[in-house]
Amino acid sequence: xxxxxxxxxxxxAVGSDxxxxxxxxxxxxxxxxxxxxxxxxxxxxxxLFGYSLEKATSLMLxxxxxxxxxxSSGTRxxxxxxxFRLHEHGLWATMQQD
Amino acid sequence: xxxxRSHFTRARDGSYKVRxxxxxxxxxxxxxxxMEELLSSSSDINVRLFPPAYLNDGAHEEEYQGLMRDELIRxxxxxxxxxxxxxxxxxxxxxxxxxxxxxxxxxRLVLGTAxxxxxxxxxxxxxxxxxxxxxxxxxxxxxxxxxxxxQSLP
Numbered sequence: 001x002x003x004x005x006x007x008x009x010x011x012x013a014v015g016s017d018x019x020x021x022x023x024x025x026x027x028x029x030x031x032x033x034x035x036x037x038x039x040x041x042x043x044x045x046x047x048l049f050g051y052s053l054e055k056a057t058s059l060m061l062x063x064x065x066x067x068x069x070x071x072s073s074g075t076r077x078x079x080x081x082x083x084f085r086l087h088e089h090g091l092w093a094t095m096q097q098d
Numbered sequence: 099x100x101x102x103r104s105h106f107t108r109a110r111d112g113s114y115k116v117r118x119x120x121x122x123x124x125x126x127x128x129x130x131x132x133m134e135e136l137l138s139s140s141s142d143i144n145v146r147l148f149p150p151a152y153l154n155d156g157a158h159e160e161e162y163q164g165l166m167r168d169e170l171i172r173x174x175x176x177x178x179x180x181x182x183x184x185x186x187x188x189x190x191x192x193x194x195x196x197x198x199x200x201x202x203x204x205x206r207l208v209l210g211t212a213x214x215x216x217x218x219x220x221x222x223x224x225x226x227x228x229x230x231x232x233x234x235x236x237x238x239x240x241x242x243x244x245x246x247x248x249q250s251l252p
Contacts, residue, residue, distance in 0.1 A: 039245065087151070087170055088200070090147065090207050092149050094149070094153050
């Protein structure tokens, strides 16, 4: 596996049972491109994120028609791993803070 | 397409039956060495294989490329090895099938970049261009691979 990018760790105060507020979530975007097949993009969304065929197809159509779609979100480490896996599959993915 | 037989069919045991002509296998067999050479080059033609992760954040982008680029190359070289070692196989495991698909798709990304493929263009403007013919042949094979694999997903 890929080593996670080091980020400051926020340790919850001892004895506190409050949830630590998450950092602003990061979103992962996939951008339209003229080369990847629509069926391939749909398949990659299913494979990487476990999305249903319906959800994966809907996201793929968003990418195709609107130019981009948010395909996942979470911590920076999580988003970076998702971007990496999308890059591994040849998709044009980027991430940014929401 | 509708009347041609698929290049890949999923068998009951979860493996994939491969149906490729001698010419198609020869074509695919010629790809791994070329791709491996390209992966380690600094040519702009492989830009689609290593896209930026951060668009407006130079420091994070530099860090991402520093950590991930070598790993992306390792994963791709590993998939190329799978294709090399299973080139003549009649059946592929799901994992091998996945490696084939990623390799062939990567080649399409490189060829599509070289051909400057755009969304609107006629897919067959120049039937004599060898790169374009390979691009189209690989597109058909990737399409069949996806369809065969999709059958195995929920």
